[in-house]
């Protein structure tokens with residue numbers, strides 16, 4: 041079963057002000073694979089992640105489970121919390137400070153009516169699988185490190201055997217060595233369980249390490265998507281090229297085009313999302329995605 045997002049749109053309305061955070065995004069998240077979403081701050085990555093996780097309603101479009109490759113939809117809104125789990129960017133903050141780790145890890149099992157004994161056994165199993173000592177289960181979040189907290193969050197996400205885990209910048213707050221270990225762990229867990237990942241990241245090296253496919257977001261749109269090798273080795277969109285050339289992007293909070301870009305964004309001048317690359321002849325992505333290779337799509341008429 042694939043989790044399929046079809047033509048998702050999300051509009052935030054606040055104080056008479058509208059933000060079109062996601063504009064007609066379609067994605068397939070497949071079991072056993074990693075789909076990476078990359079893109080600058082504010083491009084709509086977390087919003088699409090929350091929609092995929094069932095934590096936020098889309099303004100338009102639909103979410104469904106479909107068998108690979110093209111089967112009948114299996115219940116249009118069938119994205120229960122057991123089938124999709126989410127790991128957040130800030131591991132310590134995502135854990136309730138008043139709950140012991142055991143409770144946090146077990147919580148997804150409660151919805152399935154597991155007995156206390158089963159839940160204890162499964163928590164010990166998962167905490168060991170993510171490379172932690174079971175004694176961690178008796179601690180509180182403030183008593184563990186950021187790297188340990190992210191392992192706890194991963195154990196929690198996997199305990200109820202979900203089909204898809206959504207990872208929103210899972211290693212952004214961790215240092216290089218811890219980051220590498222978490223990526224190795226994620227790869228091992230995927231190989232062992234067949235879980236599918238939707239991974240949001242600004243870190244191109246984690247994309248190279250884990251991604252099967254890549255979707256590049258810019259201003260609420262997907263501007264390029266395709267197999268990881270095609271997008272990384274032969275990027276077609278000027279924005280994708282800029283992102284890859286900028287490796288490593290030091291601070292994901294700083295939009296790559298600087299203060300002027302932010303000012304224009306705020307002023308709503310980018311409402312039509314003209315090409316972010318000044319020298320590009322293509323000024324409009326409204327024409328949609330064009331196929332440029334096997335499953336390789338690009339929303340740039342100049343690149344197509």
Ligand SMILES: Nc1ncnc2c1ncn2[C@@H]1O[C@H](COP(=O)(O)OP(=O)(O)OP(=O)(O)O)[C@@H](O)[C@H]1O
Nearest residue numbers: 052054059061080081082083084085086087088292
């Ligand atoms: N709850 C909200 N209310 C109003 N606007 C929001 C809300 N959440 C996000 N936005 C706006 O929607 C747009 C997309 O935000 P989102 O958090 O999805 O981006 P992102 O790609 O995850 O960014 P980052 O890389 O900084 O995490 C931004 O313009 C943001 O300001």
Ligand SMILES: [Mg+2]
Nearest residue numbers: 085086087208
């Ligand atoms: Mg985000």
